[in-house]
Amino acid sequence: MRVEKTDDITWVARNNLCYGCGLCDIICPREAISFHITNMGRLKPAIDYTKCNGCSLCLKVCPGMDDGNLILDALAGIEDPFTGSTLSCHVGMASSEEVYINAQSGGLVTQTLRYLFDTEQITHAVLVYMQYGKPPRPIASVVTSPEQLFDTQKSTYVPVNLLSALKTIPATNSSIAVVGLPCHMEGILSLDNLGKAAHRVNYKLGLMCDGILTYIALNYFEKRANVPSHIPYRIVFKDKARFNYLDANITIQQSDGRQRHINKEERFILKKYLTPPRCLICFNKMNLFADLSYGDPWHLGTSIPSHGLGVVISRTSRGYQLVVDLERKRYAHLNSISYTDFLTGQEIEKRKRRVAKGIRDYEDLDLHLPTYYATLLRDHLNNYRPSRHHSNYVAKFLQTEEARVDRIVDHIFSKVKRTLFLGAMKGKVKSSLRSIASLPP
Secondary structure, three states: OOOOOOOOHHHHHHOOOOOOOOHHHHHOOOOOEEEEEOOOOOEEEEEOOOOOOOOOHHHHHOOOOOOOOHHHHHOOOOOOOOOOOOOEEEEEEEOOHHHHHHOOOOOHHHHHHHHHHHOOOOOEEEEEEEOOEOOOOEEEEEEOOHHHOHHHOOOOOOOOOHHHHHHHOOOOOOOEEEEEOHHHHHHHHHHHHHOOHHHOOOEEEEEOOOOOOOOHHHHHHHHHHOOOOOOOEEEEEEEOOOOOHHHOEEEEEEOOOOEEEEOOHHHHHHHHHHOOHHHHOOOOOOOOOOOEEEEOOOOOOOOOOOOOOEEEEEOOHHHHHHHHHHHHOOOEEEEEOOHHHHHOOOOHHHHHHHHHHHHHHHHHOOOOOOHHHHOHHHHHHOOOOOOOOOOOHHHHHHHHOOOOHHHHHHHHHHHHHHHHHHHHHHHHHHHHHHHHHOOOO
């Protein structure tokens, strides 16, 4: 399956290494690159060769392949690339009740942006917003005031070429903060190496990520909720307005005001079928290259209120100062915690096993891997490589992608329905066994 190397991001895409971050789009000097959605719901770059001048810049800076060793160089000195280094780790919530109630994990990202706007340290913030549609589509949104932040809260869980939005920001007198996933931060890292002042990002606010879903998930939820064909809707993946933070289910919000609710378990089942192959070999769950990394306080033993808490980790001196200022200026209520304790809930060992299996999938298909796997990361994964390969997820994913979208949705729908049924039956059997065991002799 190995393909002949090209001197552009086509080679990255054919090896299933594209993140869809949008970096190649903004640095192409001929504006020859655009993104489209595949049948399986991945974002994929395409080159208009009538415009392309063959400069190869897109390949040189692409973090997905890391042909220029930029990610490899950034990892130098980091003891474990799966956890990274930190200056501080805090758990807490936004001091603004309005922001906190509307947030999904404590509102710390929004409050950080509010502080940066209020103190005139930024003029623009780039983040993702889920708009209404049929099906809905997340977009890279550029906001210029703290008043606009409220509507952009909540996560999207599907790919967005976020960095493309930097093209819309004026090249002069702009100070930018970007809120993004690890892949977006890796793209910014590559962008910084170019030294392009026009796209200079002043603050990198990173979201921890355990893998996204493809756009097929949005089609699935539309079918699952039986949304009328003429009504636009959007998806709230963790609805705390109706549910507790730890039990937050999925809500389909129709434009006519009606809501439909779906058990959160279905989102986790979808990850078994709709995680893009590139996510399977990503080491950077903890978002190492951001100034601040934000996540959820799983298994911390902390009493979590019904509307939840968030964790913020500083990785740079600039990020550390932001945390100090947020607490000192009362934008957030924060308590210091041990980063080691926080990691206990992040299942890093499980992540290493998944990456090791993903690498085996790629190798079995004779696909290229990012340059850093041949050196640094391979040493960290020697003890996790699967001894026996049962099935190749990547091969199945690529094979399914050849089908029509409607057939893919129907196939995924039947898979989830079967998994839910088997889970319910298993639960009933366990309940019956417990009842029998409690009977007197």
